[in-house]
Amino acid sequence: MAHSAGADPLSGLQEGSRTILDHYQSQVRTRRIYTVVSIVVFLIILGASLDFANSANSGKFFERLPYFFDFMKSFVPDSPLEIFRAMFDLPSPFSDGSIKYDYTSDRVWITDSFYIPNFFYQLAITLNIAIVSTILGASGAFLLCFFASTNLVGAGVTRWVVRRIMEIMRAFPEIVVAGLLAAILSIGPISAIIAVWVHTVGALGKLFFEVVENADMKPDEGLRAAGAGWLERVRFAILPQVLPNFVSYTLLRTEINVRASTIIGAVGGGGIGEVFSLSIGRDHAAKTYAIIILLLITVICVDQFSAWLRRRLIGKQSFEFGQGAV
Amino acid sequence: MSSVPTINAAERERLLSAYPDVFHRSFMQRWGLLLISAAVFVYLAFCFAFFNVIPTFMNGNWDRAAIYVQDWYSWRAQPRLRFQNDQVVPQWTSRRQYPEGADINWLKPNADGSRYTITFGSDGNRMEVTPSRVDVYIGGTVYPVTITRDRASLPSDAPAQMEQDDNKVIVYYGFAGQAEIRTSQVYVQRRFLGWANFFFDTHSPFWGRSLPEVVGLMFSGERLDSNQSNASLALDNFLNNASWQHGDILSKLMQTLVMAFVGTLFGTLVAFPLAFIAARNITRSRAANWATKRLFDFLRSIDMLIWALFFTRAFGPGPLPGIAAIFFTDTGALGKVYAEALENIDDKQREGVRSVGAAPVTVQRYGVIPQVLPVFISQSLYFWESNTRSATVIGAVGAGGIGLKLLESMKTNSDWDKVAYMVLLILLVVFAFDNLSNALRSRVMGKKGH
Numbered sequence: 001m002a003h004s005a006g007a008d009p010l011s012g013l014q015e016g017s018r019t020i021l022d023h024y025q026s027q028v029r030t031r032r033i034y035t036v037v038s039i040v041v042f043l044i045i046l047g048a049s050l051d052f053a054n055s056a057n058s059g060k061f062f063e064r065l066p067y068f069f070d071f072m073k074s075f076v077p078d079s080p081l082e083i084f085r086a087m088f089d090l091p092s093p094f095s096d097g098s099i100k101y102d103y104t105s106d107r108v109w110i111t112d113s114f115y116i117p118n119f120f121y122q123l124a125i126t127l128n129i130a131i132v133s134t135i136l137g138a139s140g141a142f143l144l145c146f147f148a149s150t151n152l153v154g155a156g157v158t159r160w161v162v163r164r165i166m167e168i169m170r171a172f173p174e175i176v177v178a179g180l181l182a183a184i185l186s187i188g189p190i191s192a193i194i195a196v197w198v199h200t201v202g203a204l205g206k207l208f209f210e211v212v213e214n215a216d217m218k219p220d221e222g223l224r225a226a227g228a229g230w231l232e233r234v235r236f237a238i239l240p241q242v243l244p245n246f247v248s249y250t251l252l253r254t255e256i257n258v259r260a261s262t263i264i265g266a267v268g269g270g271g272i273g274e275v276f277s278l279s280i281g282r283d284h285a286a287k288t289y290a291i292i293i294l295l296l297i298t299v300i301c302v303d304q305f306s307a308w309l310r311r312r313l314i315g316k317q318s319f320e321f322g323q324g325a326v
Numbered sequence: 327m328s329s330v331p332t333i334n335a336a337e338r339e340r341l342l343s344a345y346p347d348v349f350h351r352s353f354m355q356r357w358g359l360l361l362i363s364a365a366v367f368v369y370l371a372f373c374f375a376f377f378n379v380i381p382t383f384m385n386g387n388w389d390r391a392a393i394y395v396q397d398w399y400s401w402r403a404q405p406r407l408r409f410q411n412d413q414v415v416p417q418w419t420s421r422r423q424y425p426e427g428a429d430i431n432w433l434k435p436n437a438d439g440s441r442y443t444i445t446f447g448s449d450g451n452r453m454e455v456t457p458s459r460v461d462v463y464i465g466g467t468v469y470p471v472t473i474t475r476d477r478a479s480l481p482s483d484a485p486a487q488m489e490q491d492d493n494k495v496i497v498y499y500g501f502a503g504q505a506e507i508r509t510s511q512v513y514v515q516r517r518f519l520g521w522a523n524f525f526f527d528t529h530s531p532f533w534g535r536s537l538p539e540v541v542g543l544m545f546s547g548e549r550l551d552s553n554q555s556n557a558s559l560a561l562d563n564f565l566n567n568a569s570w571q572h573g574d575i576l577s578k579l580m581q582t583l584v585m586a587f588v589g590t591l592f593g594t595l596v597a598f599p600l601a602f603i604a605a606r607n608i609t610r611s612r613a614a615n616w617a618t619k620r621l622f623d624f625l626r627s628i629d630m631l632i633w634a635l636f637f638t639r640a641f642g643p644g645p646l647p648g649i650a651a652i653f654f655t656d657t658g659a660l661g662k663v664y665a666e667a668l669e670n671i672d673d674k675q676r677e678g679v680r681s682v683g684a685a686p687v688t689v690q691r692y693g694v695i696p697q698v699l700p701v702f703i704s705q706s707l708y709f710w711e712s713n714t715r716s717a718t719v720i721g722a723v724g725a726g727g728i729g730l731k732l733l734e735s736m737k738t739n740s741d742w743d744k745v746a747y748m749v750l751l752i753l754l755v756v757f758a759f760d761n762l763s764n765a766l767r768s769r770v771m772g773k774k775g776h
Binding site: 045046049050052053054056057058059061064067068069070072075128131132135136167168171172173174175176179180183184185186188189190193259262263266267273276277280292295296299300303 | 366369370373376377379382383385386387388390391394577580581584585587588591623627628629630631632635636639640641642643644645646647649715718719720722723726729732733736737739745749752753756757760
């Protein structure tokens with residue numbers, strides 16, 4: 001742009017055009033100054049943040065950097081096969097009586113001769129926590145979202161209350177809910193389910209009501225003209241439009257909740273997260289790697305499955321990006 | 327709805343035969359919803375049994391729940407009134423005790439110090455404690471509890487609020503508190519609404535003063551400490567409040583914010599160029615696309631928590647492992663999202679720039695970036711916002727920040743007021759950042775993208 005604004009071609013400009021050009025160039029200059037100033041401010045914030053983080057950390061970044069891989073070096077199972085023995089609860093040749101190598105005691109017996117390896121069992125618990133809390137959360141969000149959208153609810157008070165409820169539900173830290181319930185109900189999956197459920201209602205509720213607000217209101221007008229009540233309007237005018245998006249968001253949330261229930265497990269919600277934090281805390285390398293591999297496979301599978309399902313249910317449009325929630 | 331017009335049978339038949347495909351519904355359309363609901367219901371019922379929901383709820387310590395919830399908005403003073411040499415001597419447990427010789431309006435000795443009066447709310451609910459006898463007043467009626475060498479015994483006409491438990495007597499005054507009368511001491515729990523000593527702990531010279539008094543002292547009074555002004559002393563006392571630890575909590579909160587900010591920023595900076603390599607329509611090499619996309623998958627699918635655990639081992643607890651964990655997962659997540667945005671761009675603008683002979687980099691700069699930048703920025707802001715929340719959670723596994731503090735307070739099972747305080751702070755910060763990020767996003771995207 002700079003070279004096109006050279007002196008020669010502009011000399012023939014008329015007075016009006018000249019004014020417009022000057023105005024344009026002054027605006028460009030102001031804009032540049034703003035950009036530079038904001039970049040400088042940004043860099044200062046970044047520098048201060050990094051310095052703060054570094055000084056607040058117990059080990060300093062540059063001091064610790066050479067030892068970065070030490071943990072991984074020291075955290076190596078005796079043989080690569082150990083990982084699979086730990087994964088499938090098979091007896092280990094390194095067994096010395098300590099729980100570190102005693103994998104077989106973890107077996108979960110279904111019948112006298114058939115067992116599920118413990119980690120698979122724990123993984124199943126975690127997955128079920130995620131699925132149950134997603135189902136319950138999506139149902140809750142589904143019920144709430146119609147009361148939060150401007151186009152369906154006339155009363156501002158209802159809308160305001162429902163929206164604030166949703167906000168609190170999704171901003172409330174999951175570990176606090178899980179921790180409080182774990183103190184009451186003792187450690188176990190139920191506190192995790194409730195914690196993830198609370199968060200899911202808040203998060204999905206927001207996405208849902210935004211979809212509802214973007215719905216086309218013409219079918220609603222048609223039904224209203226025919227004398228339909230509120231429930232009928234929601235059921236026959238709004239629901240058919242928004243349901244595909246609801247399903248898509250719920251599937252997306254399932255992926256997120258699988259991770260969330262793992263994390264909550266680590267702070268006392270049962271399932272694979274709890275086993276994981278135990279094994280990493282006790283320095284059981286083979287067990288830890290076995291769980292990481294299982295988690296990796298699970299998360300990839302869940303991602304792929306839900307992507308496939310979404311594509312089948314809603315078609316390609318749900319993958320188009322940046323169009324807003326329509 | 328009587329006003330809705332109905333159609334007669336002949337008209338109905340005509341419509342059905344004229345538009346058969348409109349009225350024909352497949353098996354799944356007819357029964358799908360019902361079948362799916364039934365399956366979900368069966369599944370939930372199975373889980374209900376599998377997770378032992380009813381036994382868990384039955385065995386829950388619900389009385390504990392009530393105490394914890396009360397702890398959120400109240401505090402307990404827990405003196406032990408010991409009987410020593412026929413005297414009653416109050417003793418304070420570790421946290422939030424009163425200083426020696428403090429004048430406490432609900433716990434008063436009489437003139438000769440042999441008898442202490444504890445008031446639970448009103449004058450009718452009080453206890454007169456002497457080493458040999460405790461007079462328990464409930465609603466103005468007195469129930470004397472006699473204490474012998476090996477037993478404190480309930481009077482025969484005691485109400486339900488008083489209870490004999492082995493050789494001790496427990497008195498419940500509801501919210502105001504409770505007391506255990508034992509042979510050697512009376513263990514009192516006195517509950518008050520509000521957060522005690524929230525601003526200044528009992529060791530501070532400002533403790534017990536009213537707000538106008540403190541403000542007056544800060545700006546005009548004589549120096550309480552000759553080394554520093556009253557204002558700075560007040561700030562110092564406030565931040566180093568021994569029971570509330572404001573300074574520590576605020577710095578931990580700051581760590582959480584820094585973790586989210588720096589982690590997301592670095593994630594954005596690294597994902598940005600990589601996304602161009604991952605996008606099929608921009609980099610023509612399939613191998614490069616594939617490799618970058620799998621790298622994103624790898625970074626994303628190992629959970630933030632696991633990265634945090636690994637980095638905690640490397641860097642030690644603190645915000646650095648948190649930053650690194652957020653950076654790694656965000657690079658994966660943002661990279662994927664960016665690459666998808668790039669693959670959806672309108673190709674005409676690129677062609678236009680290319681047709682005037684622009685170099686490849688210039689083509690990207692003027693043909694691609696203007697289209698995707700709003701999406702990129704909006705996504706990064708969205709991740710920043712959600713990471714402010716996640717940073718709390720990964721803090722709990724040792725990555726620093728307020729999460730760790732929160733978990734520690736919960737594990738002690740007595741600091742629930744501090745938990746409430748931290749939760750409030752987190753909620754405030756999350757709301758503030760939600761709004762900030764929303765405001766920035768709607769500026770970037772224009773009205774539509776919000």
